[in-house]
Each structure stands twice: as C-alpha cells, then as structure tokens.
Amino acid sequence: MHRHKAASAGKPRDDVYRAGFACFVGRPNAGKSTLTNAIIGQKIAITSNKPQTTRHVIRGILHRPDAQLVLVDTPGLHRPRTLLGQRLNDLVHEVWSEVDVIGVCFPADEPVGRGDRFIASEVGALKAKVIAVVTKVDLVDQTTLAQRLLDVAELYDFAEIVPVSSVSGHQVEILTDVMVKHMPESPQLYPDDVLTDEPEQMLIAELIREAALEGVRDELPHSMAVLVEEMLVEGKLTRIFADLYVERDSQKSIVIGTRGARLKDVGSRARAEIEKLLGRRVYLDLHVRVAKEWQRDPKQLRKLGF
Structure with missing residues (x-):
C-alpha cells in the first residue's frame, strides 16, 4: 500500500503504522506556520511577521513509511476584541479538542512570558499529548537556550521538550519522530499523494493575502481578506x-x-x-474593494468565509 522507501534509522521501530492529527500552538510569531512548512516541505501555511495572519485551518500532511502525520494550522490564540477575534478563538478550541498531539511553540529568542503561561494553562485540560517545541534556536547561544529550556520545563509537565530550528532544519526530523511516537495506531487517513486537504482556492487566497501584507508593516495587518471569485x-x-477586501478607503489607497x-x-509576487x-x-486579476467594518459584520464575515 505504501510506495515509499524503507524507514531510515532513528524512526520508532515498533512496526506499527500510526496516523493522527497534530497542531502547533503558541503566541503570535512563535514560529508555528514556518515549522508546519518545514515539516511538510512545501509552503502551505501563510507565514508573516504579523500576528494573527493564519485564519483558516490548513492541514499539511506528512507521509512516512511508518506513519501519517496530519498537521492542522490553527490561528493564534488571543484575547478577542472583535467578533472575528471571538470566532478565531472558538475555532482554536474546536481544533485543539480534536487532535492527538499538540506542540506548544516557544521562541528561543524571547523570554517566556504571560502569553506563554496563558496558552500552557489552556492546553493542560485537553486529552491530547502535549509537547513543547522551542523554536528559532539558530538565533540564540547555548546559554540562552539552556535557560529557555529550563523556563519551559517549569511551565507545565510536557510529555517531551524538543528544541528546533525551522530555518536550518535542526532537529525537525527528531520532532516529527516524537510526534509520531504519540500518535494512535491507525490505518492511513489520506492517500499518498495528498499534501493538504484545503481547496486550492483557499490556498490561493492566502498566497495573495500574504503578498499583499508583505512590506506594509503596520498599516493594515488584519483588516484585509481575499476572496477568489x-x-x-x-x-x-x-x-x-x-x-x-479592506475596511477603509485610506487602506485601499x-x-x-x-x-x-x-x-x-x-x-x-502572488502570481509567482x-x-x-x-x-x-x-x-491574475486583482481588484481592491472596500467593505466597511467587515470584521464586525456577521453577514460580511460569512461571505468572506468566516
């Protein structure tokens, strides 16, 4: 059934096929989407240096000889200020309750803070195996990393703690081994050639949105949505x-x-x-339209896919 090479050394060798769902959570900019992309090896989750740019549940699927790991990319958890914010948070909790493994991401280049403690306390009550992933280790020296690992270990009784760098690829494979180890025994969930189960249009909309956010530092982070007509x-x-779609004429210009x-x-950029x-x-034919206050309008939210 599996058209794959034999498992390489270092993989869990209990000859059991495992498959399940996992997601990465963490405060904004903890490196969740970049890590998803590094594991799947293809650009599937929108990445941006702005918080809250991941809006849709995008799944990436890693096929291995011994396992299938389905990654669910959740929006960042934040304290909601708008109806959209509340919907994002509901979506996060809905996704969390359905996964087998949760990887909580902590950026190595920033101290553990309130946001991290908030997220660690939120995942504590779930039935999933919770592992800690210390990301961006390429940005810090050994002493800082050691301190960060200690701080993370004190937050919660994580099943495992894995330091990684999505950029250099350091320990990304080790992380996938750890995640697979905690997956249930299960037949394959998706065919071999599927990388993501999102419709193409949604991925295309995200790529356009990513290109549009690039370089506009603070002017319009969240008040933009893209609809492929x-x-x-x-x-x-x-x-x-x-x-x-933007909210105001000034943003349109x-x-x-x-x-x-x-x-x-x-x-x-988006076309490429x-x-x-x-x-x-x-x-690619792009038009900019103004939808007044769409983040607060249930009718517009529905039209734009939320």
Missing part, C-alpha cells in the same frame, strides 16, 4: 479573478500604491507563488 482554466493558462505600483507588485502551487501558468 473565479478560476477559469483555458488550455495551459489558469485565469484567476480575486478581490482584496495603501494597497494600490502610487499609480497602482504596489498592487502590480503584489500581483506579480500561485504558479508554483498549481504548476501552470497563471493570469
């Missing part, structure tokens, strides 16, 4: 029509830029990423 396949070309330069730049994802030529 239409995808037409014409021979070797895929035509994609998408709308970028930021996204469009002087004489449309910024939007053109966003379009070409979408072509990589689809493996074919893409024509």
Whole structure:
C-alpha cells in the first residue's frame, strides 16, 4: 500500500503504522506556520511577521513509511476584541479538542512570558499529548537556550521538550519522530499523494493575502481578506479573478500604491507563488474593494468565509 522507501534509522521501530492529527500552538510569531512548512516541505501555511495572519485551518500532511502525520494550522490564540477575534478563538478550541498531539511553540529568542503561561494553562485540560517545541534556536547561544529550556520545563509537565530550528532544519526530523511516537495506531487517513486537504482556492487566497501584507508593516495587518471569485482554466493558462477586501478607503489607497505600483507588485509576487502551487501558468486579476467594518459584520464575515 505504501510506495515509499524503507524507514531510515532513528524512526520508532515498533512496526506499527500510526496516523493522527497534530497542531502547533503558541503566541503570535512563535514560529508555528514556518515549522508546519518545514515539516511538510512545501509552503502551505501563510507565514508573516504579523500576528494573527493564519485564519483558516490548513492541514499539511506528512507521509512516512511508518506513519501519517496530519498537521492542522490553527490561528493564534488571543484575547478577542472583535467578533472575528471571538470566532478565531472558538475555532482554536474546536481544533485543539480534536487532535492527538499538540506542540506548544516557544521562541528561543524571547523570554517566556504571560502569553506563554496563558496558552500552557489552556492546553493542560485537553486529552491530547502535549509537547513543547522551542523554536528559532539558530538565533540564540547555548546559554540562552539552556535557560529557555529550563523556563519551559517549569511551565507545565510536557510529555517531551524538543528544541528546533525551522530555518536550518535542526532537529525537525527528531520532532516529527516524537510526534509520531504519540500518535494512535491507525490505518492511513489520506492517500499518498495528498499534501493538504484545503481547496486550492483557499490556498490561493492566502498566497495573495500574504503578498499583499508583505512590506506594509503596520498599516493594515488584519483588516484585509481575499476572496477568489473565479478560476477559469483555458488550455495551459489558469485565469484567476480575486478581490482584496479592506475596511477603509485610506487602506485601499495603501494597497494600490502610487499609480497602482504596489498592487502590480503584489500581483506579480502572488502570481509567482500561485504558479508554483498549481504548476501552470497563471493570469491574475486583482481588484481592491472596500467593505466597511467587515470584521464586525456577521453577514460580511460569512461571505468572506468566516
């Protein structure tokens, strides 16, 4: 059934096939999405240096000879200020209650703080195996790392603590071994060739949104949503029509830029990423629209997929 090479050394060798769901949690910028991408080896979760940019539950699937690890990418947990914030938090808790393993991420380059304690206390009550992942270890020296590991160990009785660097790949494989070890025995959950079970349109919308957020440091982090209105396949070309929604006219002009330069730049960056994802030529038509206060309007939230 498995068209794979034999398991390499270091894998759990109990000859049992394991499969299950896992997710990474942690305060904003703890490196959750980057880690998901490093494990799956493909860019599937939107990453940005802004908190709260992951909005949808995007699953990445790691296929191994002995296991299948399904990663669920949750939005960051935060104290909600808007209806959207509340929905994100509900979504987080819903996802957490359904996974087998939770990896709580702590960035090595920042001290353990209130946000970390809040998250550790939230996961404590769940039935999942909880492991701690100390991320970004490439950014600190050994002494700082040792201190961070001690601080993390004091927060909660984690099943394991694994330091990793998504950027250099340090211990990423060890982390997947640890996660697989805590998965239940189970047949394969997805076919071998599936990397993510999200519809393409959602991934495309996220890539456009990521390109649009790039470089606009503080002007419009969360008040932007992308809706792919239409995808037409014409021979070797895929035509994609998408709308970028912002809340105010001032934000619209930021996204469009002087004489449309910024939007053109966003379009070409997003197009390159979408072509990589689809493996074919893409024509991308982007329009910026203003949807007043969409984060507080249930009707608009539904239309935009929340």
